[in-house]
Amino acid sequence: MPHATIAEQANQVYGNFDTHFYHGQDEVGKDGVLRINGKFRAESKNPDFLPEWDPRQRFEPLTFHEYKDPAFRANPELPNLFPKSAANETVVRKITPKLGSEITGVQLSQLSDAGKDELALLVAQRGVVVFREQDFAQYGPKFATEYGRHFGKLHVHQTSGAPKGHDELHITFRRPDRKEFNRVFNDNTSSVGFHTDVSYELQPPSYTFFSVLDGPDGGGDTLFSDSLTAFERLSPAFQEFLSTLHVVHSSKEQAENSRVQGGIQRRAPVTHIHPLVRYHPVLKKKTLFVNSSFSRRIVELKKPESDHLLQFLYNLVNNTHDLQLRAKWEPGTVTIWDNRRVHHSALIDWEQPILRHAFRITPQGERPIEDPKFYNDPNYYPSSLTLDQ
Template sequence: MSLTPDRPAVTSDLRFHPTTALIGADVTGIDLRQELDAETVARLRHALLKYKVLFFRDQAIDDDQQIRFTRYFGAVTPAHPVTNGLEDHPEIKVNKLFGGIQEYPAFRLDVDHPLRPVSRSRKGRGWHTDITFVANPAAITILRGVEIPSYGGDTVWADLEALYDGLSAPLKGFLDGLHAIHVRDDAANGLPRPPRYDGRAPGPFASLHPLVRVHPETGRKALFLSTGFVKAIDGLQPSESAALLDYLNEELSGHADYQVRFRWAPNSIAVWDNRSTSHFGPVDGPHLKEQRIVHRTTVGGDLPIGPDGFVARPLVGELFNTIS
């Protein structure tokens, strides 16, 4: 007898196939068009903690089914704290890239925008953890390939726990007590965002986070790096802060052994633990010749806690809410 969307799918064939020796796994033996039973959800959640990124192929689901799948991991947020989601599906953020034209123009000082603030560029600037400019960033992200170029458009993830583990003991001890300022202010960069459908302010946002966060479920430590959003380390001199962040970001971008790369296809899905990973994608975005469209949903997160007991707090702007 065939399964119906209303009947939980018992997925006895569910399998996880490690993608690298450290991070990532391909998932087979599951049909996300169907509802999932409690045992399957528990296995997926356990695998996500273990592998940090899960990859699904040939999952022809729609927006409603993506939102339902997201709910298995927790309460769903709006699409984004700054930009609107779809009017009929406010949980869905549509990321579009047309022939190399990025969704977010570069925040660059030029003769047409001479008053934009200048931020020092850093190696690996494309690496980020989602939405860290709020004090409670999303815990888990789900990204679905809708329209994918015939080649290019890959995403890369890095294991932030492995990155922390690879540092020397004296440096770990120093980093464990540091706190970083994460900021996003589109209006200050000359790109004010339109009003949000839900009436919440589209920014500015700033938060103070531990530089090392303790995973709320596993207790493991991870470097809490989000290159584009981390502006300074609290308490350090500007030159000290810049030098330390440059070093850490070079470690993040330079360790291929801590990374996994995913080749997208239509109906592919990636699910990642935003508390233990950083990602960069599409890695060749400016060079793409074809359209790339992906739909994103996120699960609400908590306030990150550092090894010293410091709890992240907002400096400017609201916490990130959940809606379904």
Template structure:
């Protein structure tokens, strides 16, 4: 299994709905189109992850004369000036290898992109998902999540009318995080889509950790560059990405190396609040049917919104992620349009 605890620099460098939209009104007896993608849990023990040399697919597109040509026929709306795009008219399932490289570069540039009208992609099934994802690197196996039978590298999320929501344990269900930041080479380019969704609610929010770092004072940013943090699936973690960005999240970052507990808590809580409250560095994805969201997990945090518990609706999603480079220290933060 992947290592559960590591230490890393505090900064990083570097519906889908196959059925009717009103899925909440379906009865349990009706056949479910995506029943073959329900969660299973394997007892198989996976060997420790081996280090590997990662080649970013987006770096190959830098040499392309028109590195955004895969979007030439698409309608692209920038969700904010520097973060997030909404794309219609681009079929992810039909991208060539060269166009997938361009996709990776565009995701690195914009942080997160939602592609609408992706029924062709979603309905091709798990074998296609894994083949598509492997273009961007070795596929990541989530150590704590369910998966479709026979496809451990497809991470599933699932809630229905019988699920337990944590609304009684906290005043909010918001938990900003990047996936599996405790691993030495955590997930980079990640795609996520919903197979079934409530008629309303269940949105996903994304935050730019590049912009969150850039908005800090030079004194604070330079101080943070000297620090490392411990991350873990059990309560501690560490890592780092492609661009200059914050690499902390409340779910997995546990302490700053070398600081006493009280000092570490003060600084980390400041950063957690900064990420959560900086709405000028966030976008909110409303899940239209047949949408696929692709983001850079190294420099983008996200949180689900579990505001639909009272609707007794099903929310069923699938995710494919490619492992990326090991997070490393950075002295300079790059501009989003570099």
């Protein structure tokens, strides 16, 4: 009979499987910095992207800033992203009719600023775009962060490890070790944990870049679900009711999950209140902005009502296959998603000790709003809360 350790219990409350520093398995350097254990570091083909955790790092709370969405600058014909001269080499394929495109023949690293603006528009329109045969990672972490800055002010994660000197990169490093698999399945039947990234922040990410550097052959796919179509599936009366509601999102459980495994806390945990139905300023449509990893409570409802309604919405987004796609990774794949529109989940479906190493670039977007009149409004109500209030 398996017993959940304290760390596993913390994982379950949070319902998501980040990679953390693991006390007793990883290493503490003479400089006090926490690193992946040397045996696994040696197996990495991408040492520039290895994470480390510096327990002395402390970042100030994130504050409001105006978001300039690059999609608003884009030429809707996308001539810089898909130049006519390259038409024969470029293949664009829909993954599902409404969600996701897969593209070969466009080299992201070579895009002009106008091309990047068009990329943002395409990602908003398709929700998820999978780019094959990219040379992006070869340019290293500095290039990746500078590239990401075009799309917004980069987010620094409260607990995750980052390559030295590149705090804004978010690294996933699943060790080539059976313990990595056991950690997930010892007291669980599934690795699926749908979420939108860091929805607890005042300004959660917009266009999010993810690139798998090393991974299993045919596995470790990423699942995506479209919360825009999810909202459109609901009846008008129910849509109207949901549009009156707000949700508390919290980073406390994720922080606790890091702490119990011996990891770090770079910024104080936060809670923020966001509208349950979010207005997407580029698409001028509404999405369901609620997720099973970070949403905690519907402000306007009593707890049993809130629990019941949240479960219904999680089930809709997490388990409705005709809202979803499965992105497969190949060497050189870069996937970009609109974190305001889609939810995603990692999948841990390999059992052999195989390394999976990825990096994420996470530009912050606008503060979520239910009505366009609040767009970039610093005084938008309801106000945010901090945990100590």
